[in-house]
Amino acid sequence: MKFYDIFTPGSPPHRKDFLVGRQDDLGKLINYLNSPGIHPIVVGPRGIGKTSLVQFVLDEYKYKSQIEANTVTNFDELARCILDDLGLQSHKLQTLVKETEETKEAKGKLAVAEGKLQHKKKTTESQSGLSNVQLSPQLLKRQLMSFKHESIISIDELDDLEHSDIPLKLAKFAKSCSNQSRWMKQKFIYSGIGRDAHSLFGAHLSSPRNHPVIYLAALKKDDFNFFLNTAEKKLHTVIPRHIRDDIISDADGFPYYMHQVCFHMFEIYEKDRSKVINNEHYAKAKKRAFDEAFSHFLRKYKYTVYRLQDLHKDILREMIVPKKRHYSYPTLEKHLLAECGYSLKDIKKHFRYLMDNGYIAFRKADQTVSLYDALLGPFLRIKLRLKDPQAISEPDMPLFKHLNKSANKIINSDQ
């Protein structure tokens, strides 16, 4: 097994034993899927592991569809992708459209003598002009009801769909499916970045009891250690304890951070042909991880993150160092005024810039600020050079264990 089979910053874990710390969430998800009329929602911050968890379950089903809602233009296209994935689109949809046309004609003004002629024409039209039919929530549901195999449909990336008809129509569809669950063999998992169902569906979801929410929280230290222990065994390589602890502490519970840093660290280490992983490998890996993250998961910040000015960095540093989720704005202002000597006008201006560019969010109710994307924390820590990875304690001394502990204490108290 190679390091890139284990550290997969670009995709969900390749093997099931590399999904760690999600036993409870997995248990809940499976129970919901076994429960009639229940179609769960998986939410959490960016990069916490939503797709990976859903993928884990999807692998168990023979018939499945996996769509990222932000890659289709509207509900019609989304519906077609689902039907395509289940192998339903071509023949069944034609039959349904034909039937609809026939019903319309029967109700209409057609004379019996003309009937046969007209009927023929309509049938041909419906077969050649399928692309003209808009798939409504109702049409999609009826199509799915005709599919009698147990199947699972994941609709992911449901956030960020401001100008799309998908949240509204999908909410209607979801309600309708739950109402007729007895005749449906399909299960849906809806997922995306957010705290609750509202983050994905806005106010449109009218039957929340049918859509319980699983919120994915940060992974724990033990989960990271379990992952890295397995990785070390598979790769027959030890990650020095001080580096491993540092990665885990900086990750803030985000598996993506660990994958990104370790991927590059192993790549550099293997190329270097050294006997052990050292601080230099780690330092270089962090720089690469930073660039990679801002080209992919955090790409919306790519064009601003390299242009941050000193005051922007100082504001962010004030928020990242204490590792709190919410930070008091008045305290932040006071620190910057007293300790850094900036003017109030400048602080407010730079603060506004960070808000406008999606770095931080301000909560009026209690005057607190937080990072808009919690995943920014670990990566900004690299940019703001809060500690020099080259300077953290080396593992090759006799009293290593003891020294390592105190060095870590110093590093942590610096934060």
Ligand SMILES: Nc1ncnc2c1ncn2[C@@H]1O[C@H](COP(=O)(O)OP(=O)(O)OP(=O)(O)O)[C@@H](O)[C@H]1O
């Ligand atoms: N439980 C886990 N154990 C180990 N690695 C994980 C776990 N969950 C996710 N990962 C890894 O973390 C990274 C991010 O995972 P994933 O893409 O599932 O996150 P996400 O929440 O769907 O992200 P996004 O918000 O961008 O959609 C991937 O590299 C994945 O392999």
Ligand SMILES: [Mg+2]
């Ligand atoms: Mg995802």
